[in-house]
Amino acid sequence: xxxxxxxxxxxxxxxxxxxxxxxxxxxxxxxxxxxxxxxxxxxxxxxxxxxxxxxxxxxxxxxxxxxxxxxxxxxxxxxxxxxxxxxxxxxxxxxxxxxxxxxxxxxxxxxxxxxxxxxxxxxxxxxxxxxxxxxxxxxxxxxxxxxxxxxxxxxxxxxxxxxxxxxxxxxxxxxxxxxxxxxxxxxxxxxxxxxxxxxxxxxxxxxxxxxxxxxxxxxxxxxxxxxxxxxxxxxxxxxxxxxxxxxxxxxxxxxxxxxxxxxxxxxxxxxxxxxxxxxxxxxxxxxxxxxxxxxxxxxxxxxxxxxxxxxxxxxxxxxxxxxxxxxxxxxxxxxxxxxxxxxx
Numbered sequence: 001x002x003x004x005x006x007x008x009x010x011x012x013x014x015x016x017x018x019x020x021x022x023x024x025x026x027x028x029x030x031x032x033x034x035x036x037x038x039x040x041x042x043x044x045x046x047x048x049x050x051x052x053x054x055x056x057x058x059x060x061x062x063x064x065x066x067x068x069x070x071x072x073x074x075x076x077x078x079x080x081x082x083x084x085x086x087x088x089x090x091x092x093x094x095x096x097x098x099x100x101x102x103x104x105x106x107x108x109x110x111x112x113x114x115x116x117x118x119x120x121x122x123x124x125x126x127x128x129x130x131x132x133x134x135x136x137x138x139x140x141x142x143x144x145x146x147x148x149x150x151x152x153x154x155x156x157x158x159x160x161x162x163x164x165x166x167x168x169x170x171x172x173x174x175x176x177x178x179x180x181x182x183x184x185x186x187x188x189x190x191x192x193x194x195x196x197x198x199x200x201x202x203x204x205x206x207x208x209x210x211x212x213x214x215x216x217x218x219x220x221x222x223x224x225x226x227x228x229x230x231x232x233x234x235x236x237x238x239x240x241x242x243x244x245x246x247x248x249x250x251x252x253x254x255x256x257x258x259x260x261x262x263x264x265x266x267x268x269x270x271x272x273x274x275x276x277x278x279x280x281x282x283x284x285x286x287x288x289x290x291x292x293x294x295x296x297x298x299x300x301x302x303x304x305x306x307x308x309x310x311x312x313x314x315x316x317x318x319x320x321x322x323x324x325x326x327x328x329x330x331x332x333x334x335x336x337x338x339x340x341x342x343x344x
Contacts, residue, residue, distance in 0.1 A: 007032065007063060013031070015028065019083060019136060020084075021085075024066065025067060027065045028063070028085040029082055033060070036059070040106045041108060042058075043079035043081070044058070045057075060081070061073070073091065080096065083135050083145070084134070086141070087139050090114060090116055092135075092136070093134060094110035094132070096111075097109050097111050102151060103151035109131055111131060112125065112133040112143070124161070126147050126159065130150075131153075132159070138184060139185050142161065142183055144189050145180055147166070154176075158189075158212075160189060173194075175194070176194050179192055181227050190235055192204060192226060200222055201223050201224075215235065215237075215256065216256060217240075222242045223240040224238065225237045227274065235277075236248065236275070236276065238274065239256075239258075245324075247259070247270070248287075259274060259300065268290050269288070269290075269298060271287045271298065272327075284298065288323065
């Protein structure tokens, strides 16, 4: 583990969804500076939801890190966040804009942007959806993310930015809360969308030919998130039971598998979230240690005898309330003030 440093302030971080480094070893993120934000806006905490709020919010700047050097990216005079850098060095993210009279001064007002060779380019928005930004970008320069209707994020749309256009990706029947999280080099998009009645959400796969498709949940569960997709079309994410307990899944060739059924029986880890998967099928995410009662990052690599090493269907772990509270605070729906759907 390498400390990538800060921009002079107390905290820095990379995208919440765990966006991967590019082939050049570059990592995108956001960091607090030592300058207090004049509007009292804690933009870094708003984007990443990992930082303890400082005594006075600091200006937050987007950055790209490579080989020990952290380089800030330009903004429109305020805060910003770099969500991901692709293999060509193109960076997708968001920057803050001038105060909106309809918003409180401390409310972030992010707008979608790209940085190419260090130069900022604004991305288009959907009519009536002025705020938001990308979560991911592929090597074709296509970005995906979210746009919201107002400061309170009354309605959120999953969006694809491609060839200078912003495209609404549709919904799974709900009207409130949709977000595109990742895109591969085949233009396949994953994310999550609210269902009819807006009482829960499911992960989705979107393609140009078939539109938005519900990926469902693991058996007996109530909600899901599709978070990462590789160029082979393998999808990873998380499925939740009715009490909000998560378990990581892999969706391959239309079959959704609980990753915990592939973990060796000797492991104390219960895999809660799968955030990303690379071309070799290696998966990263967050796990619960059933012995120490701690949360840990994990990396899981496929093996030829994975099915033999696993124990078959494992009972879902009922998380301690302090762990559940931590997950509710940080995961999964953190952008732009969107209310969590998970049971409390």
